[in-house]
Amino acid sequence: MFKIISDGACDFSKDEVKKYNIDIVPFYISFDGLNYLKEGIDISRKDFFNRLVSDKTVFPKTAQPNPQDYVDIFIPYLDKGVDILCITVSSKVSGSNNSAKMAVDMLADDYPDRSIVLLDTLNGSVAQGLILKEIIKMRDAGLSLDKTTQIAENIINSAKQYFTVETLEYLKRGGRVGPTTALVGSILGIRPILQVEDGMISQLDSVRGKSKTLKLIEEAMVEALKDDVNNISIAIGHVFREEDANALKANIGAGLNIQIPSPLVEMGAVIGAHAGPGALVFAYCKKYEEV
Amino acid sequence: MANIGIWYIIAQILGVITICFEFTSYQIKDKTKYFLITGIGSFFWMTMFVAIGIATGMSTQLSLILAATYSTIRNLVFFRVFSKNTPESKEAGLNFLLVMIVVAIVAGTATVLNAPAEVRWLHIIGLFTALAFVIGQYLPGVHYVRITVIFYAIIVLLTQTPLNILYGDFRWNIMGILIEAAKILSVIIFYIRYGSEPKTAQLKFAKP
Numbered sequence: 001m002f003k004i005i006s007d008g009a010c011d012f013s014k015d016e017v018k019k020y021n022i023d024i025v026p027f028y029i030s031f032d033g034l035n036y037l038k039e040g041i042d043i044s045r046k047d048f049f050n051r052l053v054s055d056k057t058v059f060p061k062t063a064q065p066n067p068q069d070y071v072d073i074f075i076p077y078l079d080k081g082v083d084i085l086c087i088t089v090s091s092k093v094s095g096s097n098n099s100a101k102m103a104v105d106m107l108a109d110d111y112p113d114r115s116i117v118l119l120d121t122l123n124g125s126v127a128q129g130l131i132l133k134e135i136i137k138m139r140d141a142g143l144s145l146d147k148t149t150q151i152a153e154n155i156i157n158s159a160k161q162y163f164t165v166e167t168l169e170y171l172k173r174g175g176r177v178g179p180t181t182a183l184v185g186s187i188l189g190i191r192p193i194l195q196v197e198d199g200m201i202s203q204l205d206s207v208r209g210k211s212k213t214l215k216l217i218e219e220a221m222v223e224a225l226k227d228d229v230n231n232i233s234i235a236i237g238h239v240f241r242e243e244d245a246n247a248l249k250a251n252i253g254a255g256l257n258i259q260i261p262s263p264l265v266e267m268g269a270v271i272g273a274h275a276g277p278g279a280l281v282f283a284y285c286k287k288y289e290e291v
Numbered sequence: 292m293a294n295i296g297i298w299y300i301i302a303q304i305l306g307v308i309t310i311c312f313e314f315t316s317y318q319i320k321d322k323t324k325y326f327l328i329t330g331i332g333s334f335f336w337m338t339m340f341v342a343i344g345i346a347t348g349m350s351t352q353l354s355l356i357l358a359a360t361y362s363t364i365r366n367l368v369f370f371r372v373f374s375k376n377t378p379e380s381k382e383a384g385l386n387f388l389l390v391m392i393v394v395a396i397v398a399g400t401a402t403v404l405n406a407p408a409e410v411r412w413l414h415i416i417g418l419f420t421a422l423a424f425v426i427g428q429y430l431p432g433v434h435y436v437r438i439t440v441i442f443y444a445i446i447v448l449l450t451q452t453p454l455n456i457l458y459g460d461f462r463w464n465i466m467g468i469l470i471e472a473a474k475i476l477s478v479i480i481f482y483i484r485y486g487s488e489p490k491t492a493q494l495k496f497a498k499p
Contacts, residue, residue, distance in 0.1 A: 158499040178382030206431040216494040224496035
């Protein structure tokens with residue numbers, strides 16, 4: 001048995017963390033650049049997004065956990081003789097993986113007989129959560145750390161994530177789109193469809209209008225997954241758009257002739273700060289049994 | 292006189308090349324490739340006017356050369372923007388689009404004001420269709436650019452007929468009409484092909 005630890009970008013709820021017996025290393029959030037709050041501990045997701053919406057003058061900064069945060073979580077398990085599998089958000093969008101690496105290096109000499117496996121999910125948010133759930137299933141099925149790591153690497157390669165945002169305002173505030181793009185895009189009602197590719201966020205397409213965007217996403221999901229329906233895990237996330245997310249979940253499930261079992265994911269601050277309220281996220285990966 | 296004849300023939304050849312590129316561009320769904328092909332088409336369109344200018348006198352062709360140069364630069368800049376496909380390139384592309392819209396409004400307004408009263412309506416419609424086309428080119432998807440080019444091409448086509456009495460002794464400009472007709476025909480053929488294609492998702496997500 002090994003311990004599973006993830007950084008906070010997996011967007012697990014507190015209940016899920018408890019239910020699945022994992023530990024989370026939280027990200028930091030700051031609205032003023034001076035005071036940093038631990039996500040999920042010092043500030044809830046709901047409070048974070050409420051503040052994001054109400055105060056249009058600031059853009060919250062998120063900061064990765066520092067190496068000591070990882071060390072503090074790793075040590076109690078290492079002291080008990082438990083090996084660790086730690087997963088992080090893509091190293092190409094955050095320094096979280098690097099912090100974890102530094103923590104592993106710091107502890108290597110003190111715990112020479114223990115293994116700490118570090119996996120870069122090359123993803124984040126809903127997709128990271130899906131990968132995490134597959135790893136949890138492998139742990140619960142009694143797979144060894146080595147076998148789990150080997151399969152998890154293949155799951156990571158199979159994971160895909162797409163998202164769309166309701167407004168370009170938050171992408172603009174975060175510097176991900178320019179002011180002209182945000183202005184013209186808003187006037188024309190253009191919604192970008194973004195993807196996580198090779199660990200980085202890029203724009204896949206842009207579509208005019210919400211209903212058309214959602215229809216195209218449903219079609220694209222069905223087309224991409226129709227041949228793998230029984231081999232994949234699917235999850236849908238949102239920021240304050242439970243109704244839209246539920247409708248999409250039902251429509252995609254109907255298109256694939258399945259019931260999508262995963263509950264909706266409420267996105268956290270790491271990706272959500274850039275996507276903003278109204279964002280919808282779609283992720284899928286192969287089930288560990290199929291890899 | 293023989294020299295004029297050669298340049299006139301060269302202009303016709305350049306016009307045919309323009310038709311080939313413009314026709315091809317509206318058969319292409321991929322925006323990046325569309326801008327490259329229509330950009331090359333615009334370049335030959337511009338050289339056609341230069342050749343006519345050499346043959347018949349630059350003064351009558353100057354505004355057309357400027358308009359074609361404007362189209363060429365716009366199309367090739369958009370090609371660069373779409374092929375790079377980064378937030379920075381898109382921002383630069385949009386800023387460029389806004390500049391292009393301002394240039395089109397200024398040039399179009401000047402054309403309207405200088406047009407004889409009898410055909411001013413044609414140039415006013417031309418200004419709006421040109422603006423719609425420039426914006427339609429930039430909008431996502433395959434439809435906006437094709438819908439807007441139809442209206443724009445019809446108006447440009449009409450300006451190549453005796454309906455437009457801007458130059459007094461204006462005659463039918465066959466090559467100009469053929470170039471615009473080629474665009475319209477290409478869009479019609481595109482939609483016939485598009486309608487007969489099996490329905491595939493416009494947006495494509497990767498398989499797991």
